[in-house]
Amino acid sequence: MLGILRDLRGITATPGRGCTRLAYTHFEDQAHDLVWSRLRTISGLVREDDAAGNTFIVPTSALGARKPILLIGSHLDTVIEGGWLDGALGVAAGVSVLERRACDGRADPHVGLVIFRDEEGVRFNTGLFGSTVFAGGCLPSDLEAKAPDGVRVRDVVPDPDGCCEYQPPVHPAAFLECHIEQGERLVATESEVGVVSSIVGIRRVEIVGVGMANHAGTTDMRRRVDALVPVAHVVARCPTLVDGLDDAVITCGRLQVNPGAPNIVPGRVTAIVEFRAQHDATLDTIEGRLRSLVSGVTPAVSGGRCAEIGLGPIVTVAPTPTSDTLNTLLSKILESRGVPFLYLASMAGHDTQLAARRCRASMFFIPSIDGVSHNPDEDSREADIELAGDLMLAWAERCVRECL
Numbered sequence: 075m076l077g078i079l080r081d082l083r084g085i086t087a088t089p090g091r092g093c094t095r096l097a098y099t100h101f102e103d104q105a106h107d108l109v110w111s112r113l114r115t116i117s118g119l120v121r122e123d124d125a126a127g128n129t130f131i132v133p134t135s136a137l138g139a140r141k142p143i144l145l146i147g148s149h150l151d152t153v154i155e156g157g158w159l160d161g162a163l164g165v166a167a168g169v170s171v172l173e174r175r176a177c178d179g180r181a182d183p184h185v186g187l188v189i190f191r192d193e194e195g196v197r198f199n200t201g202l203f204g205s206t207v208f209a210g211g212c213l214p215s216d217l218e219a220k221a222p223d224g225v226r227v228r229d230v231v232p233d234p235d236g237c238c239e240y241q242p243p244v245h246p247a248a249f250l251e252c253h254i255e256q257g258e259r260l261v262a263t264e265s266e267v268g269v270v271s272s273i274v275g276i277r278r279v280e281i282v283g284v285g286m287a288n289h290a291g292t293t294d295m296r297r298r299v300d301a302l303v304p305v306a307h308v309v310a311r312c313p314t315l316v317d318g319l320d321d322a323v324i325t326c327g328r329l330q331v332n333p334g335a336p337n338i339v340p341g342r343v344t345a346i347v348e349f350r351a352q353h354d355a356t357l358d359t360i361e362g363r364l365r366s367l368v369s370g371v372t373p374a375v376s377g378g379r380c381a382e383i384g385l386g387p388i389v390t391v392a393p394t395p396t397s398d399t400l401n402t403l404l405s406k407i408l409e410s411r412g413v414p415f416l417y418l419a420s421m422a423g424h425d426t427q428l429a430a431r432r433c434r435a436s437m438f439f440i441p442s443i444d445g446v447s448h449n450p451d452e453d454s455r456e457a458d459i460e461l462a463g464d465l466m467l468a469w470a471e472r473c474v475r476e477c478l
Contacts, residue, residue, distance in 0.1 A: 075463040076456060078112060078166045082150065083158040092155035092450030093162075097192030097203070098127065098230035105150040106189055109165060113172055118181035122243045125236030126207035130243050131172070132186030142247035144185050144473050145433075146171055146466060149193035149204070149425060156194075157254075157452020163440075163459065164251045165189055167466040174467055184474045186244060190425045191231075197221045199278070199328070199346060199388055205428035212237040219388075222330075242432070248400060248477050249429035250469060251437035252462045254454050256422050258445035266461065267408055267415040268439035269401050273427040274420055275357050275393035278348040281305055281368065285381030287333055287341030301381040302331055302340040304371045308364075308383070309345050315363040316349065319356050321421065324349040352393055352419055394427035396436035403472045404438060407465065422447075434477065438465065 085105045088094040095101040106129045110121045113131050122130045122137060136143040148164025168187040175182035190208065195201025198219040206212055217228035217237065228234040260268050285301035309326045316322040328346040349360045368385045401417070408415045418439070429435040440458040444451075 075166050075170050075459055078109070078169055079158065079162055079459070081108060082162045082166070088155050093152045093158050094154050094156065095150060095152045096154070096197045097151040097194070098197065102151050102191070109150075109169060109187070109189060112169060113187070115179075116172065116176045116181050117179050118183070119172070123232065124207070124243055125231065125233035125240060126204045126212075127191045127232050128204045128208060129189040130186060132244050133181045133183045135183050136186060136244045140245045141183070142478050143244050144470060144478060145188045145244070145246045145249045145429075146185065146251070146470060147188035147190065147249070147425070148251050148253065149190045151192055151194050151196075153194050153196050153448045155450055156448050157446070157450065159254045159452055159454055159459075160256070160447055161193060161253075163454075163462060164253055164437075167252050167463050170463040171467050171470050175470070184478055185470055188249075193425055195389070198227050200227070201276075201278070201389055202391060202423055202425065202428055203227065205425035207237045207240055208242060209428040209431035210240050211428070211431065212240060214238055246429070246433040248397070248433055248473050249426065249435040250400070250466065250473065251424060251426045251429075251435075252466055253424060253437060253439055254442045254447060254452070255439035256442055256445070256447035258442075259418055260416070260439060260441040261445065263416055265414045265416045266441070266458065267413055267465065268418045269404055269408070269415055270396055270420050270426070270437045270439065271401065271417045272352060272396060272419045273394045273424055274350045274352055274422065275354060276348065276350050276389060276391040276423050277357055277361060277387070278346060278389035279361075279364070280386050280388050281308055281345040281347060281383065282386070283340075283343040283381045283383045285339070285341055288339045290337045290339055293339055297379075298339050299379045299381050300339050301343040304381055304383045305329075305343045305345050307371060308367055309347070311367060312347060312364070315360050315367070319351065319359065321419075322349065322351040322356050322360060323421065324360065346388070350421060354393060391423055391427065394430050396426065396430065397434040399477070400434055400436040400469075400473065403476065404436070404465070404469050407468045407472065413461075413465075
């Protein structure tokens with residue numbers, strides 16, 4: 075586990091400043107290749123990349139006969155200057171299981187690894203793209219999402235049409251994932267494992283302000299149509315939109331101002347706002363409050379004439395319960411080993427919630443030191459990392475016996 079994780083940590087666009095492997099870049103490709111180079115020596119394993127570029131490393135028999143197979147995995151793309159365990163831990167655990175389940179150098183015919191593409195959504199403002207394709211939920215509009223440099227998703231995936239008319243290369247009976255918690259609940263309760271009972275719903279919207287670019291010195295205040303002012307008004311009030319809503323959170327993590335010069339009145343501004351909650355009704359409440367706020371922006375908000383402001387959806391991911399059957403199998407393993415654990419809901423999105431549309435799916439967490447994630451300081455204790463590999467092996471063995 076630790077060896078391959080350290081090797082993956084070295085694949086980054088920002089050496090010395092965390093891990094940066096954006097989706098569909100050379101760095102993400104190199105990480106997928108590294109995993110395959112590690113496993114290709116096991117006889118009977120084959121690599122199959124699907125229409126989205128998701129990597130499946132599975133026994134040859136699973137491709138031809140379409141026999142049900144247990145899939146273990148996660149993703150290897152990262153945020154900008156992120157940590158070394160987010161996503162990579164789940165992939166490394168899958169590698170460990172395939173290696174330890176191999177007998178006399180031959181692959182276990184019941185277990186495979188999947189590495190999903192573009193879970194983080196940093197490059198194209200989407201997220202969970204590879205697992206969305208796997209779930210059969212890709213729409214033509216998903217392929218039109220653009221990176222800041224104008225590159226579209228359809229320009230980088232291996233088979234755009236195949237993403238929308240998807241057939242998985244294997245028949246999954248179940249999907250398992252492990253991950254760092256990215257929070258402090260396990261640390262606070264002195265628990266070693268979190269069995270994930272459900273995964274948060276996520277909605278991501280784009281607020282667009284359209285004004286008129288003009289000279290910042292010669293355009294007096296009453297003549298300005300500043301696109302930033304009404305957008306900033308909305309963004310500043312976003313925290314109030316989750317008042318009274320337990321566990322709901324809201325964030326504006328991206329703001330683009332064009333032309334983007336200090337001596338030009340902004341002509342166009344976009345803000346990406348994301349909100350999360352455990353229930354659709356709560357998400358509906360937040361979205362309703364946000365739409366009311368946007369529609370209530372008046373000319374009085376700006377120094378001069380009010381720029382036009384609008385709101386449009388980018389990403390909608392429904393809250394997802396995990397498999398009770400898989401969770402029960404895992405809890406029995408934890409109880410038999412005397413491992414302190416708790417059931418908890420994930421406030422972060424994961425590939426598991428999309429895989430759950432295709433087959434039974436669940437995941438578990440190990441503690442994050444100080445709850446840090448999406449940061450170069452992200453870390454977990456070596457003992458917890460090794461425990462993750464051991465538990466994934468035991469969980470996989472139980473699933474093979476009872477779920478296939």
